[in-house]
Amino acid sequence: xxxxxxxxxxxxxxxxxxxxxxxxxxxxxxxxxxxxxxxxxxxxxxxxxxxxxxxxxxxxxxxxxxxxxxxxxxxxxxxxxxxxxxxxxxxxxxxxxxxxxxxxxxxxxxxxxxxxxxxxxxxxxxxxxxxxxxxxxxxxxxxxxxxxxxxxxxxxxxxxxxxxxxxxxxxxxxxxxxxxxxxxxxxxxxxxxxxxxxxxxxxxxxxxxxxxxxxxxxxxxxxxxxxxxxxxxxxxxxxxxxxxxxxxxxxxxxxxxxxxxxxxxxxxxxxxxxxxxxxxxxxxxxxxxxxxxxxxxxxxxxxxxxxxxx
Amino acid sequence: xxxxxxxxxxxxxxxxxxxxxxxxxxxxxxxxxxxxxxxxxxxxxxxxxxxxxxxxxxxxxxxxxxxxxxxxxxxxxxxxxxxxxxxxxxxxxxxxxxxxxxxxxxxxxxxxxxxxxxxxxxxxxxxxxxxxxxxxxxxxxxxxxxxxxxxxxxxxxxxxxxxxxxxxxxxxxxxxxxxxxxxxxxxxxxxxxxxxxxxxxxxxxxxxxxxxxxxxxxxxxxxxxxxxxxxxxxxxxxxxxxxxxxxxxxxxxxxxxxxxxxxxxxxxxxxxxxxxxxxxxxxxxxxxxxxxxxxxxxxxxxxxxxxxxxxxxxxxxxxxxxxxxxxxxxxxxxxxxxxxxxxxxxxxxxxxxxxxxxxxx
Numbered sequence: 001x002x003x004x005x006x007x008x009x010x011x012x013x014x015x016x017x018x019x020x021x022x023x024x025x026x027x028x029x030x031x032x033x034x035x036x037x038x039x040x041x042x043x044x045x046x047x048x049x050x051x052x053x054x055x056x057x058x059x060x061x062x063x064x065x066x067x068x069x070x071x072x073x074x075x076x077x078x079x080x081x082x083x084x085x086x087x088x089x090x091x092x093x094x095x096x097x098x099x100x101x102x103x104x105x106x107x108x109x110x111x112x113x114x115x116x117x118x119x120x121x122x123x124x125x126x127x128x129x130x131x132x133x134x135x136x137x138x139x140x141x142x143x144x145x146x147x148x149x150x151x152x153x154x155x156x157x158x159x160x161x162x163x164x165x166x167x168x169x170x171x172x173x174x175x176x177x178x179x180x181x182x183x184x185x186x187x188x189x190x191x192x193x194x195x196x197x198x199x200x201x202x203x204x205x206x207x208x209x210x211x212x213x214x215x216x217x218x219x220x221x222x223x224x225x226x227x228x229x230x231x232x233x234x235x236x237x238x239x240x241x242x243x244x245x246x247x248x249x250x251x252x253x254x255x256x257x258x259x260x261x262x263x264x265x266x267x268x269x270x271x272x273x274x275x276x277x278x279x280x281x282x283x284x285x286x287x288x289x290x291x292x293x294x295x296x297x298x299x300x301x302x303x304x305x306x307x308x309x310x
Numbered sequence: 311x312x313x314x315x316x317x318x319x320x321x322x323x324x325x326x327x328x329x330x331x332x333x334x335x336x337x338x339x340x341x342x343x344x345x346x347x348x349x350x351x352x353x354x355x356x357x358x359x360x361x362x363x364x365x366x367x368x369x370x371x372x373x374x375x376x377x378x379x380x381x382x383x384x385x386x387x388x389x390x391x392x393x394x395x396x397x398x399x400x401x402x403x404x405x406x407x408x409x410x411x412x413x414x415x416x417x418x419x420x421x422x423x424x425x426x427x428x429x430x431x432x433x434x435x436x437x438x439x440x441x442x443x444x445x446x447x448x449x450x451x452x453x454x455x456x457x458x459x460x461x462x463x464x465x466x467x468x469x470x471x472x473x474x475x476x477x478x479x480x481x482x483x484x485x486x487x488x489x490x491x492x493x494x495x496x497x498x499x500x501x502x503x504x505x506x507x508x509x510x511x512x513x514x515x516x517x518x519x520x521x522x523x524x525x526x527x528x529x530x531x532x533x534x535x536x537x538x539x540x541x542x543x544x545x546x547x548x549x550x551x552x553x554x555x556x557x558x559x560x561x562x563x564x565x566x567x568x569x570x571x572x573x574x575x576x577x578x579x580x581x582x583x584x585x586x587x588x589x590x591x592x593x594x595x596x597x598x599x600x601x602x603x604x605x606x607x608x609x610x611x612x613x614x615x616x617x618x619x620x621x622x623x624x625x626x627x628x629x630x631x632x633x634x635x636x637x638x639x640x641x642x643x644x645x646x647x648x649x650x651x652x653x654x655x656x657x658x659x660x661x662x663x664x665x666x667x668x669x670x671x
Binding site for chain 2: 040080083084089090091093094095097098099101102103104105106108112219224227230231234268271274278280285288289291294
C-alpha cells in the first residue's frame with residue numbers, strides 16, 4: 001500500500017514539473033496583458049529562450065549563465081514586439097504572430113549545431129528528502145530551483161498586482177490608458193516594461209524545457225505550450241492564482257496521457273496526444289460562455305493601441 | 311534651447327500610393343536585414359542573397375516551382391483576407407488545410423478503383439467542404455459561446471495534425487507500404503492535370519485564379535463584401551446598420567476554411583499524390599503573412615504570394631548551397647511581417663525633416 005501511495009506522490013511531482021513552463025509563461029503574459037498589451041508571441045519567445053538556454057549551457061558549461069541568458073534573450077526578442085506595438089503603434093495580434101513565426105525560424109537556425117547533443121544534469125534540491133519520505137517526499141522535494149520559483153510566482157504576482165503601487169499603476173494603464181496618462185503616468189513606459197518582463201518569463205519557461213524537463217534541443221520543442229499558456233490566462237480570467245490551478249490541470253492531462261500511452265491502452269496514441277489541445281478548447285468554451293464574467297475581468301484596453309498626441 | 315530636427319505629424323488621410331508602396335519598402339528592408347543575418351553567419355551577404363532570391367528562379371523549372379508554392383499560399387491568403395477584413399482572427403488555416411486534405415484524400419482513396427472525369431471534381435469539392443466545416447468550429451464557438459477564435463482555431467491545428475498522423479499510420483496506411491506512414495498513391499483520375507510536361511505546375515493554379523476573381527467580385531461588387539468591410543472598419547457602425555454580425559462571422563470563416571481546404575486538396579492531388587504526415591510546410595501560417603503583405607487585396611495577394619513563395623524556394627536553395635537550415639525561410643517571413651507592420655507607421659504619420667536653420671544655431 002505504501003508503495004502505491006509513493007507512486008501517487010511521484011505522479012503528482014511529475015504533474016508539477018510539467019506545469020512549470022505553463023506557469024512561468026502564463027504569469028509573464030498575465031502581467032503583459034494586465035497592462036493592456038496582447039502579446040501572441042509567447043510560443044516564439046519560449047522557443048528562443050529554450051535554444052539560447054541550451055546553447056549557452058553547451059558553450060559556457062555554466063547553468064547559471066544559461067538560465068540568465070535565456071531570460072535575457074526572451075527579453076531582447078520581446079523588445080522587437082515592444083518597439084513595433086508601442087513605438088510604431090502596430091496591431092498587437094499581427095505583430096505577435098510575426099514574433100512567433102520569426103522566433104521558431106530563428107531558434108531552428110541557431111539550434112542547427114545543437115541537435116543531438118545531450119544536455120547536462122541540472123542540480124535538484126533535497127534529493128535525499130525525496131527518497132526518505134514516502135508520498136510527500138516526491139511531491140515537495142527533489143525539484144529544481146526553477147520549479148520552486150514557478151510555484152511561488154503566482155502568489156508574488158498576485159501580491160504585486162493587488163498590494164503594490166506599481167501593480168496598481170499597471171492595472172490602471174490596462175483598464176484606462178487615457179486616464180492613467182492624464183494622471184501623469186507614462187503609459188508607453190509601463191507597457192514596455194510589462195512586455196519585457198513577459199518576454200523574460202517566457203524565455204525562462206523555454207529554458208526550463210531545454211535544460212531540465214527534456215534536457216536537449218529539439219526543433220519546435222515547445223510544441224504549442226506557448227499557445228496553451230495564452231489560453232490559460234483567459235481561463236484564469238487574468239487572476240494569477242487561477243493560472244497556477246489551470247497550469248496544474250493541464251500538467252495533469254499531459255502526464256495522464258503519457259501514462260496511458262505507456263500502459264498501452266487500446267486508445268490511439270494520437271488521440272491521447274490531442275487531449276491537451278481538445279481540453280483547452282472545451283475549457284475555453286466553458287469559461288467564456290459567461291460573457292459578463294469575461295468582460296468584467298478582461299483588462300479593458302487589451303490589445304488596443306494607445307497614442308498620445310504630443 | 312532644444313533644437314528639433316525631426317517633426318512627427320499625424321496624417322489626416324491615408325495616402326493610397328503609400329498604402330501600396332510600404333509593402334515594397336518592407337521587402338527591401340527584409341533583404342537588408344537578411345543580408346545582415348547572413349553576414350553574421352559568415353557568408354558574403356550579396357552572394358547569399360543571390361542564392362536565396364535569384365538562383366531559385368533562374369530557370370523554367372524554378373519558375374514552375376515558384377507557381378507550385380504560390381498556388382496554395384495565394385488561395386489560403388485570399389480566404390483569410392475575408393476574415394481579417396472583418397476583424398475575425400482565423401489563424402488556424404493550417405488545420406483547415408490539413409482537414410480539407412484528410413477529407414479529400416479519404417474520398418480519393420474511396421474512389422481508388424474508379425476511372426472517370428467526375429472523380430477529381432468530387433475530391434476537390436469534398437476537400438473544400440472539409441476545410442469549411444473545420445473552420446466553422448471556431449466560428450460557431452465564437453458566435454454562440456463567446457470563445458476566443460484565435461486560440462480555438464490554433465488548437466485545432468494540432469488536433470488536425472494528430473488526426474492525419476493517426477490515419478496515415480493506422481487505418482489508411484498503404485497495405486503494400488511496408489508500414490511507412492503514408493497512404494496508397496492516388497489513381498491517375500484523382501490527380502490534378504499537369505500543365506507542362508516535365509514540370510510540376512498543375513491545374514490547381516486555375517482554382518486559385520478563379521477564387522481570386524470571385525473574391526474580388528464578392529468584396530467589391532456585393533452587399534456582403536460591403537458589410538465585411540464596414541464591420542472591419544467599425545463594429546459599432548455595423549451594429550447600428552443592423553448587419554447580422556453572427557451570420558457574417560460564420561460566413562467569413564466558411565469562406566476562408568473552404569479556401570484552405572481547397573489548398574490542401576490541391577496539394578495532395580497535385581504535387582504530392584497521396585496522404586502522408588507532412589502535407590503542408592506550414593502554408594496555412596505563412597499565408598497570414600501573404601494576406602497582410604498583399605494588403606488584404608485580391609491583386610495584392612497575388613504578388614505577395616509570389617514573393618513569399620520565393621522565400622520557400624530560396625530556403626531550399628540556400629540549404630543546398632550554403633548549408634543553412636531551411637527554417638531561414640521562416641526567419642525571412644517573420645521579418646517581412648515585422649517590417650511591413652512597422653512601416654505602416656508612415657501611413658498614419660508624416661515625418662518631416664526640418665534641418666537646421668541658420669538663425670537657430
